Amino acid sequence: MTASKTQKTTGLAERLSHNNVFLSAAALLLSLIVAGLVMLIAGYSPLEGYAAMFTGAFGNVSNLAQTLGTATPLIFAGLAMALAARGGMFNIGIEGQIIAGAFPAALVGAYVQGLPWFLHIPLCFAAGMIGGGVWAAIAGFLKNKLRVSEVILTIMLNYVAQYLAEYLANYQFKAEGMLVRTETILPSAALTPLVPYTRLTGGIFVALAFAALMWWFLARTTTGYEIRAIAENPFAAEAGGIHIARRNLLTMFLSGALAGMGGAVEVLGVHGYFITNMTSGYGFDGVAIAVMGQYTPVGTVVSALIFGALRAGSTSMNRMTSIPGEFIQVLQALVILFVSTPGIVRLVLKRRRQKKEA
Amino acid sequence: MYAVEMRGITKRFRNVVANDNVDLVVKRGEIHSLLGENGAGKSTLMNILYGMYAPTSGEIRVQGRSVTIENPLKAIELGIAMVHQHFMLIEPMTVAENVVLGYEPKKNGCFDLKKAIADVDKLARDYGLFVDAKEKVENLSVGTKQRVEILKALYRKAEILILDEPTAVLTPQEVADLFKVLRQLKESGKTILIITHKLKETLELADTVTILRKGQVITSVPVGEMDEAKLAELMVGRIVAFDAEKAAAPGEHKVVMALRGATVVKEKRAVLENVSLEIRAGEILGIAGVEGNGQTELIDVLTGLQKLHGGAVVLEGKQLPSARLTPRAMLEAGVGHIPEDRGKRGFVGGFTIAENLILGYHRRKEFDNHGLIRIKARDAFAERVAEQYDVRMDSIRDTVGSLSGGNQQKVIIGRVFAQDPKVIIAAQPTRGVDIGAIEYIHAQLLKMREAGKAILLISADLEELTKLSDEIAVLYAGHIVDKRPAKEYDEKTLGALMTGHAQGVEEKEA
Numbered sequence: 001m002t003a004s005k006t007q008k009t010t011g012l013a014e015r016l017s018h019n020n021v022f023l024s025a026a027a028l029l030l031s032l033i034v035a036g037l038v039m040l041i042a043g044y045s046p047l048e049g050y051a052a053m054f055t056g057a058f059g060n061v062s063n064l065a066q067t068l069g070t071a072t073p074l075i076f077a078g079l080a081m082a083l084a085a086r087g088g089m090f091n092i093g094i095e096g097q098i099i100a101g102a103f104p105a106a107l108v109g110a111y112v113q114g115l116p117w118f119l120h121i122p123l124c125f126a127a128g129m130i131g132g133g134v135w136a137a138i139a140g141f142l143k144n145k146l147r148v149s150e151v152i153l154t155i156m157l158n159y160v161a162q163y164l165a166e167y168l169a170n171y172q173f174k175a176e177g178m179l180v181r182t183e184t185i186l187p188s189a190a191l192t193p194l195v196p197y198t199r200l201t202g203g204i205f206v207a208l209a210f211a212a213l214m215w216w217f218l219a220r221t222t223t224g225y226e227i228r229a230i231a232e233n234p235f236a237a238e239a240g241g242i243h244i245a246r247r248n249l250l251t252m253f254l255s256g257a258l259a260g261m262g263g264a265v266e267v268l269g270v271h272g273y274f275i276t277n278m279t280s281g282y283g284f285d286g287v288a289i290a291v292m293g294q295y296t297p298v299g300t301v302v303s304a305l306i307f308g309a310l311r312a313g314s315t316s317m318n319r320m321t322s323i324p325g326e327f328i329q330v331l332q333a334l335v336i337l338f339v340s341t342p343g344i345v346r347l348v349l350k351r352r353r354q355k356k357e358a
Numbered sequence: 359m360y361a362v363e364m365r366g367i368t369k370r371f372r373n374v375v376a377n378d379n380v381d382l383v384v385k386r387g388e389i390h391s392l393l394g395e396n397g398a399g400k401s402t403l404m405n406i407l408y409g410m411y412a413p414t415s416g417e418i419r420v421q422g423r424s425v426t427i428e429n430p431l432k433a434i435e436l437g438i439a440m441v442h443q444h445f446m447l448i449e450p451m452t453v454a455e456n457v458v459l460g461y462e463p464k465k466n467g468c469f470d471l472k473k474a475i476a477d478v479d480k481l482a483r484d485y486g487l488f489v490d491a492k493e494k495v496e497n498l499s500v501g502t503k504q505r506v507e508i509l510k511a512l513y514r515k516a517e518i519l520i521l522d523e524p525t526a527v528l529t530p531q532e533v534a535d536l537f538k539v540l541r542q543l544k545e546s547g548k549t550i551l552i553i554t555h556k557l558k559e560t561l562e563l564a565d566t567v568t569i570l571r572k573g574q575v576i577t578s579v580p581v582g583e584m585d586e587a588k589l590a591e592l593m594v595g596r597i598v599a600f601d602a603e604k605a606a607a608p609g610e611h612k613v614v615m616a617l618r619g620a621t622v623v624k625e626k627r628a629v630l631e632n633v634s635l636e637i638r639a640g641e642i643l644g645i646a647g648v649e650g651n652g653q654t655e656l657i658d659v660l661t662g663l664q665k666l667h668g669g670a671v672v673l674e675g676k677q678l679p680s681a682r683l684t685p686r687a688m689l690e691a692g693v694g695h696i697p698e699d700r701g702k703r704g705f706v707g708g709f710t711i712a713e714n715l716i717l718g719y720h721r722r723k724e725f726d727n728h729g730l731i732r733i734k735a736r737d738a739f740a741e742r743v744a745e746q747y748d749v750r751m752d753s754i755r756d757t758v759g760s761l762s763g764g765n766q767q768k769v770i771i772g773r774v775f776a777q778d779p780k781v782i783i784a785a786q787p788t789r790g791v792d793i794g795a796i797e798y799i800h801a802q803l804l805k806m807r808e809a810g811k812a813i814l815l816i817s818a819d820l821e822e823l824t825k826l827s828d829e830i831a832v833l834y835a836g837h838i839v840d841k842r843p844a845k846e847y848d849e850k851t852l853g854a855l856m857t858g859h860a861q862g863v864e865e866k867e868a
Contacts (some may be wrong), residue, residue: 220730220731220733221729221730221731222720222721222725222726222729222730222731223729225713225720225731226720228709229706229709229717232706232707232708232709233702233705233706233707233708235702235703236697236702236703236704236705236706236717237706237717238663238685238703239661239663239685239695239697239703239704239718240685240689240717240718240720241684241685241686241687241688241689241690241718241721242685242686243684243686
């Protein structure tokens, strides 16, 4: 009876209300159209803009490499968000966890000496994962102890991470020179560009491997099964003997570890050190990427690549046309708006309903 | 002239035909029962009449006029109101505010609360619906909340009242009160349509019954020509066995699980106080009580979902340390749990049947290989259990959310029974389940009893309770107020005890 009640209307609205590729594709298309209209109103040619953007993202090997390189940390950020959501947690602190991963990765890269690259790089990754994981787990721990929403906790911890890292980079670990940054990592820790003068490094393969790992974890392991059960119905999960607080903590740790990996890859592959403001909004893009990717690993990778192309393309649109690069932010905001209107709203409603029943 | 005429109504949902060329004719001023199993199409039909769904084809006439009902607002305009199974009330607001919502009396453009209260008071008096208009809805009992819903309908000048399973949540006394109210409304000329799958209620209350099965009207006849067996047969499509045979279980009826002075405190109030009971092998202990008198806490204590604030749980003669009072430990110790609210505690709607069939047992060696799911073993198990417990489905990869209530319940029962539990905590095992499935679930419970399982049965359905239980304990305000062999109770006595009228027993003894 109740099942039939939910099928009130058919057609577009219903199709949109289901998780599917259609929703994401529609959102992207709609955003391109609306952003185009905004360009038109502002007196620019959207065709010219999009053409420049497309060339900038895919035009030659170097541009394509830049797109993939830009997408690398975005994949990690998106996976971090997606994993948290699949475990019923809303981790909005990915930005902070990227910093919490980048900083220790940079230190391990700079100060641990005498290791060959095949040990040094994984060690930096481990430092990044632990840093990001612990940072997210703090929010999970406090949620369990104090019953504070992880949304608030992770947002606040973003600032703590940012200013703490800034402080440390300014005093204890400051490198010589004008910039607020740590010492440059040793060559044994560096990820070298696959295409010269681009951001593309082996990090992209690591990112893809982690996406596969996440799929495997959720689909094939008993712990992944438990985590998904909590997200879908915490009450049934509890009755099924699943320790919710413990699993939430694990979910947060793993989510943060993915974010921390993003930070580590960015340090080892792009900057070579930790520098303030290096995250440039990856964490928040990660939210949009995961939502557009329907919280699946494959979807997240695909939408991270699209976002990477947008970011890379905007630079060249800025250079080649009179259209300001900021239009890309308009576009991204629209994507978020259109994808999340059914998506995030649904998530929030679901949680509220569960809270009421509790 | 008829109050409602629905002719040739067909409603398709994608590939499902919920209503197939249905005719429903309701006379003015009658109580008309719409009887059918879950999924027979009763609710769909009423939702069409109330403007929630548009019919795929067919014609609707209200008071003789052909109409199109695009939405509930239009339905209300036409004098049709619906009282849903789940009340649509705003809990922190008063009765008066709830009743007038959407049609508020105004003075100088502002909400006129005084007039609202006066109007609602008058309406309540006129129809004999006793409610305090100034009381907040959250403080009301379920039966009273339902009255508020009816008042809401009357305030909107409804002539045709649709009630969706109105007795599902009521105590026997509240049901009697509701029926009185409905008869009064009939006297004053209202037309009442009641959706139900309960035969007794149809026979007791209705003038005419329309029976739906698989989306089609089987028949529409005056209730006078019917009896319970005939109704059941028409509704299910075959002869239904009403009395499950109950043979005594062999062997010694040892106490398997017990509570000793169990106390649970919530918000500084003892919701369960000094409760002691014993669940024996080969017996069913029934718990009678109005919802909210400690049943949920009792279930939660026995399944490890609720910590004790006093007293102890004893399993097979050993008192369990409080660290063992967790859902996982209880499941491992062989305490199977059929939750009272299956949608909430019972299953994960978005998970497949196979995934749900191992929930709670997913850490067992047969399903878990050092942290990896044994997918083949799980699926083979799921196929077997789904077949054994007669789960009607296309594939074990369907989500449980897509099954009917009865089949969802069979998934839960199959999950518990397949793990050879020592104790079964069965809460509302047949709530919202159709007759065929009820029959089946009862038989399964009795089979478990004969197999020597110790069973605790919590049910709001007194018929079910008296039929299945060996012994019944009555829970009222967190206390066990009475306990004796099931055959010493009748529904009336139980009803009185459940509502705190201990004299119900004295009268019987006198």
